[in-house]
Amino acid sequence: MKKLSIADIAKHLHVSKTTVSFILNGRAQEKRIGREVVERVQKFVDEVGYKPNPLAKSLRTGKSNTIGLMVEDISNPFFASIARLIEDRAYKNGYKIIYCSTDNDTAKTRDLISMFRDRHVDGYIIAPPEGIEDDISSLVKAGMPVVLFDRHLPNVSTDFIEIDNLFSTYNATRHLIQQGYKKIAYITFANNQTHMLARLEGYHRALGESGYESFVKEIDFNQNDDLITAPIAAFLKKNKNLDAVFFGTNHVGACGLKAITELGIKVPTDLAVISFDDYDVFKLFSPPITAIAQPIEAIADSVITVLLNRLNTSSQHISSQSIILKTDLNIRRSSKTE
Amino acid sequence: MKKLSIADIAKHLHVSKTTVSFILNGRAQEKRIGREVVERVQKFVDEVGYKPNPLAKSLRTGKSNTIGLMVEDISNPFFASIARLIEDRAYKNGYKIIYCSTDNDTAKTRDLISMFRDRHVDGYIIAPPEGIEDDISSLVKAGMPVVLFDRHLPNVSTDFIEIDNLFSTYNATRHLIQQGYKKIAYITFANNQTHMLARLEGYHRALGESGYESFVKEIDFNQNDDLITAPIAAFLKKNKNLDAVFFGTNHVGACGLKAITELGIKVPTDLAVISFDDYDVFKLFSPPITAIAQPIEAIADSVITVLLNRLNTSSQHISSQSIILKTDLNIRRSSKTE
Structure with missing residues (x-):
């Protein structure tokens, strides 16, 4: 069945399209349209189950x-x-x-x-x-x-x-320092946006205050997790002197845990671990991973x-x-x- | 700046709206509109950077x-x-x-x-x-x-x-039976849709073939994970004779692992575990969890x-x-x- 238009209704009832349109948009009183006409239009519209085109309505009302x-x-x-x-x-x-x-x-x-x-x-x-x-x-x-x-x-x-990215990583890095860790790496995605720069800055600031060296590894984002896990594993293998690692996002963290598991690194005895973003993977890992929880x-x-x-x-x-x-x-x- | 309409263009160039519309919709030739007019309209449209309203276009073209x-x-x-x-x-x-x-x-x-x-x-x-x-x-x-x-x-x-839900759970349950497990529970969400009924059926069929008893626990879905974890923990605590558990979805599985961790149950020595749907939580759990991977x-x-x-x-x-x-x-x- 062809969908009824306002023109069809107007033609059928012998009234103008404008009149039908005003009635359907609730403007009959404002436009002083007679009660008899209003009732006739509404009765017909109810009978045929006419529904206004919502996209057209959205065009009209915005x-x-x-x-x-x-x-x-x-x-x-x-x-x-x-x-x-x-x-x-x-x-x-x-x-x-x-x-x-x-x-x-x-x-x-x-x-x-x-x-x-x-x-x-x-x-x-x-x-x-x-x-x-x-x-x-x-x-x-x-x-x-x-x-x-x-x-x-x-x-x-x-x-x-x-969120307060800078303070979050500053605070988490301070926690590692307070636990006695000195060689703390920060592994993150290469990204120059405000949130990622602030996270990196917080890490540097905490290390700087204690006079510790920083070890930053930036990974290029890839849809394929293996191409994130592999460079992390290579980095950890090369830098065996590290005693802690801080992952800058949940995604880097999950791939980092895969690298750690593959390499058989014991957490926290060989290497302490912290990650940004808290979720099930970190809560259920053995041992559970310290994480910065965003207030979602x-x-x-x-x-x-x-x-x-x-x-x-x-x-x-x-x-x-x-x-x-x-x-x-x-x-x-x-x-x-x- | 007010957005230009077809009417504005028509007025400015002293041609009809219909003519402008036909030209913009690529119907100039079909409607035998003169080349001079077409060029004049297109030049003006290029100059002012007119873009047709895509919602109106979508109304027209569907x-x-x-x-x-x-x-x-x-x-x-x-x-x-x-x-x-x-x-x-x-x-x-x-x-x-x-x-x-x-x-x-x-x-x-x-x-x-x-x-x-x-x-x-x-x-x-x-x-x-x-x-x-x-x-x-x-x-x-x-x-x-x-x-x-x-x-x-x-x-x-x-x-x-x-996916072949029935065969998937049948096959996974068979694997548990082959490993020697006899008291195998199936924990799932209460749900009567085709996929969930088929999974339950696959479990029953494998147990039935071996003449083993079934232990099914259906949990009501809840937005709050604690209200999924708690009934699983209660069920596991009550049924200490179980030697394996099969979780019917990734969500039930993650909550099930929380319950298992809270109760201090050792996997697989106290209880073997399998879950439907494979993801990072299962891969990184210690020990890693056997899972049915959907071909995403x-x-x-x-x-x-x-x-x-x-x-x-x-x-x-x-x-x-x-x-x-x-x-x-x-x-x-x-x-x-x-």
């Missing part, structure tokens, strides 16, 4: 109750948990979330932003890759609510939620609260806010000397 | 190059990995994926299907919850390409991709191939296909007697 969420990689447990919580919170507030992975790839992100714009999302939540400044700025200038999380773009004025629920709550605030405020002139959340250092057996 | 993907829970590593691979494959074929979690909740799923329809997706990939038969049937009847995965709906005729890449490939086939075939009359993929039993130390 409101879709949909939020676009862009994470780096949905298969990363950190992003998967955050996405899930954001989706829950948004749904309870009448918004649906549609999400995508950027792969931290600038061109793909640009493409996805444009897809979300085409789908008429009401707002954006983005863990931005490098090089996307201009695109985000354009969105913000166009009056689009945009909330960044996990990292921010120093030259773009928009809301963002981050608080991040999701803040992201949604800030975005809903923007969506519900007509003025574009509220100044942008940044929220910096604290992490927890969950100390476990992997980093304790006694 | 094509969005977007696919809606609905998983049960994006924070589950199985669904997160699948979603990620499907997204990759689709992107390489010119399609964008927008995804959502259903929570295995029928009402939410219905709501999301309608949201995807409003956003004009070209096709659907769904891990369907119970009770959604009618909604999926409506989509299929309306000529929408729909591919189900992970489980199927026996009363709905559409494409689906599944093959599932993603099949889902996309079948859907693209549907999208590129104008006929709705190709009959629906079901693809059943094999799993791998990765035998590790958690289930070996010697």
